[in-house]
Amino acid sequence: MRYIEHEKVVKRMNGRLITNMLFKGIFMAATALAILVLVILGYRLITQGAGHISMDFLTNFSSRFPEKAGIKAALIGSLWLMAVVAPTSIILGVGSAIYLEEYAKKNKITAFIRINIANLAGVPSIVFGLLGLTIFVRALALGNSILAAGFTMSLLILPVIIVASQEAIRSVPNELRAASLGMGATKWQTIVKIILPAAIPGILTGSILALSRAVGETAPLIVIGIPVIIQFLPTGVLDTFTALPMQIYDWSSRPQQEFQVVAAAGIIILMIFLLLMNSVAVIIRNKFHKRY
Amino acid sequence: MRTSVQEMIAQSKGKKNKKFLEKMIPVILFLIASVSVLTTIGIVVTLVVETITFFTRVSVFDFIFGTTWLPFSNKEQLFGILPLIAGTLKVTLIAVIVAVPIGISSAIYLSEYASDSVRRVIKPVLEVLAGVPTIVYGFFALTFVTPVLQSFFPEIKIFNAISPGIVVGIMIIPMIASLSEDAMSSVPKQIREGALAMGSTKFEVAWKITVPAALSGIIASVVLAVSRAIGETMIVSLAGGSTPKFDGDFTGSIQTMTAYIVQVSKGDAGYGTTIYYSIYAVGFTLFVFTMLMNVLAGYLSKRFREEY
Numbered sequence: 001m002r003y004i005e006h007e008k009v010v011k012r013m014n015g016r017l018i019t020n021m022l023f024k025g026i027f028m029a030a031t032a033l034a035i036l037v038l039v040i041l042g043y044r045l046i047t048q049g050a051g052h053i054s055m056d057f058l059t060n061f062s063s064r065f066p067e068k069a070g071i072k073a074a075l076i077g078s079l080w081l082m083a084v085v086a087p088t089s090i091i092l093g094v095g096s097a098i099y100l101e102e103y104a105k106k107n108k109i110t111a112f113i114r115i116n117i118a119n120l121a122g123v124p125s126i127v128f129g130l131l132g133l134t135i136f137v138r139a140l141a142l143g144n145s146i147l148a149a150g151f152t153m154s155l156l157i158l159p160v161i162i163v164a165s166q167e168a169i170r171s172v173p174n175e176l177r178a179a180s181l182g183m184g185a186t187k188w189q190t191i192v193k194i195i196l197p198a199a200i201p202g203i204l205t206g207s208i209l210a211l212s213r214a215v216g217e218t219a220p221l222i223v224i225g226i227p228v229i230i231q232f233l234p235t236g237v238l239d240t241f242t243a244l245p246m247q248i249y250d251w252s253s254r255p256q257q258e259f260q261v262v263a264a265a266g267i268i269i270l271m272i273f274l275l276l277m278n279s280v281a282v283i284i285r286n287k288f289h290k291r292y
Numbered sequence: 293m294r295t296s297v298q299e300m301i302a303q304s305k306g307k308k309n310k311k312f313l314e315k316m317i318p319v320i321l322f323l324i325a326s327v328s329v330l331t332t333i334g335i336v337v338t339l340v341v342e343t344i345t346f347f348t349r350v351s352v353f354d355f356i357f358g359t360t361w362l363p364f365s366n367k368e369q370l371f372g373i374l375p376l377i378a379g380t381l382k383v384t385l386i387a388v389i390v391a392v393p394i395g396i397s398s399a400i401y402l403s404e405y406a407s408d409s410v411r412r413v414i415k416p417v418l419e420v421l422a423g424v425p426t427i428v429y430g431f432f433a434l435t436f437v438t439p440v441l442q443s444f445f446p447e448i449k450i451f452n453a454i455s456p457g458i459v460v461g462i463m464i465i466p467m468i469a470s471l472s473e474d475a476m477s478s479v480p481k482q483i484r485e486g487a488l489a490m491g492s493t494k495f496e497v498a499w500k501i502t503v504p505a506a507l508s509g510i511i512a513s514v515v516l517a518v519s520r521a522i523g524e525t526m527i528v529s530l531a532g533g534s535t536p537k538f539d540g541d542f543t544g545s546i547q548t549m550t551a552y553i554v555q556v557s558k559g560d561a562g563y564g565t566t567i568y569y570s571i572y573a574v575g576f577t578l579f580v581f582t583m584l585m586n587v588l589a590g591y592l593s594k595r596f597r598e599e600y
Contacts, residue, residue: 035418225557260435
């Protein structure tokens with residue numbers, strides 16, 4: 001007597017294998033679809049906007065005439081914004097991370113700070129705009145200046161930098177801390193001379209990725225009232241300015257078709273800006289990649 | 293003269309400054325760490341205070357249950373938020389329909405089928421998709437997705453709920469894919485190998501073992517993505533239009549909560565006008581919606597983590 005009906009098993013097994021292959025195909029196709037979108041997006045932008053990019057585009061101010069419209073004010077404005085956001089957010093982020101990882105006791109206050117950071121990361125950026133408008137623009141009377149926008153953006157990306165820095169600090173092995181303390185170094189000396197140098201690649205990578213998010217954010221800038229048409233360059237952090245995403249938003253929302261080309265050109269510049277930042281982050285990550 | 297170690301220690305102990313520094317540093321760092329808490333308090337206080345001012349002029353009942361949003365009317369301003377919520381939910385619904393199947397499929401492919409080398413290529417590409425600024429997605433929705441949709445369905449207007457919905461969906465795919473993949477890959481290998489050893493196909497392992505085991509993590513990723521879709525601003529304000537309507541129409545112009553805030557911020561709503569305060573009331577509603585989602589997602593993923 002045969003316990004296993006071979007034919008039946010083969011038949012069922014074939015069915016199951018076909019289902020497996022079918023779904024493997026579906027899952028692969030879904031993944032490919034997401035990547036395809038990226039390809040279409042890139043292709044569209046380049047075919048639309050690349051022709052408009054020229055020295056004039058980079059050195060002209062914006063204009064009512066699409067052929068004359070340039071991105072100078074926005075490009076310089078975004079650099080100014082970074083000059084405020086980078087130091088502010090990195091000092092606040094790394095400081096918070098050092099406190100949480102090295103000093104904080106395991107009590108309710110610490111737990112509260114941690115939960116708070118996680119929740120803050122989920123607050124929509126436009127709500128940060130409302131905060132910036134109320135606190136920095138109005139209450140502290142900074143107006144729609146680089147400083148007001150920079151502080152708003154810094155708070156927006158703060159959770160990302162804190163979490164990245166915490167991970168970097170946590171990955172420094174405890175033996176290093178113990179060795180340093182055992183040699184008679186104080187806690188702060190250990191942090192400054194041992195832990196931070198070891199954690200810097202991770203901190204920088206995370207910070208650059210967070211900063212590139214700040215470069216692309218538009219909503220908070222609109223809410224705090226950053227203007228678009230600006231025919232001068234800022235000379236200090238209390239001046240008003242415009243930024244790349246603001247300029248792109250303005251061009252995209254104009255009814256004339258010609259401005260779509262200008263917007264696409266602006267997007268290409270923005271994406272180059274972001275790709276440069278991201279590749280710096282990747283280079284840092286690869287160059288200093290150390291496993292203890 | 294040589295100083296002995298003991299003497300050096302004694303000298304060092306005498307340095308008051310250093311001790312002072314060591315005591316001050318944790319205090320300073322604590323103050324820095326409390327900036328994030330102050331930010332949250334700042335957000336809540338700002339929104340609540342200005343919203344209360346708004347409610348001294350508009351009744352809470354009319355705001356929550358009103359079905360007409362007409363803040364710019366010359367005759368009677370109406371502030372019923374339901375049309376804005378309807379617009380937001382329309383976009384979110386389309387986004388979820390697009391993103392959930394694709395996101396979870398990618399997650400299953402990456403965690404169950406893909407080899408290490410494939411995963412190493414695809415994950416960074418998905419990260420790029422997540423890093424594209426929303427203004428770029430908005431432009432893409434307006435100048436590419438809408439025309440393509442219109443060529444298939446001519447009844448779709450230039451500003452509609454479908455096109456921004458699809459693009460918001462694309463935007464949140466990486467989030468669902470990577471968080472779900474994290475959840476799935478933390479399902480212990482032994483369970484998976486046990487099932488394979490019993491003769492299961494990879495699909496059966498994925499569908500009957502991994503996905504159910506990682507379910508709360510997967511749901512948490514979807515909830516987080518929904519929260520992101522609700523708070524998304526630039527895509528909807530570029531491609532969604534500015535017509536707050538309380539109906540079930542997806543093909544015509546809509547307005548979301550975020551797009552309304554942008555619309556008011558762009559124009560000059562004078563400080564102190566009811567319209568000025570209305571953006572805080574809308575912002576507060578948006579904040580409550582996303583907070584609830586985030587807390588729910590946090591709860592779900594925590595439950596998941598406790599299982600193993």
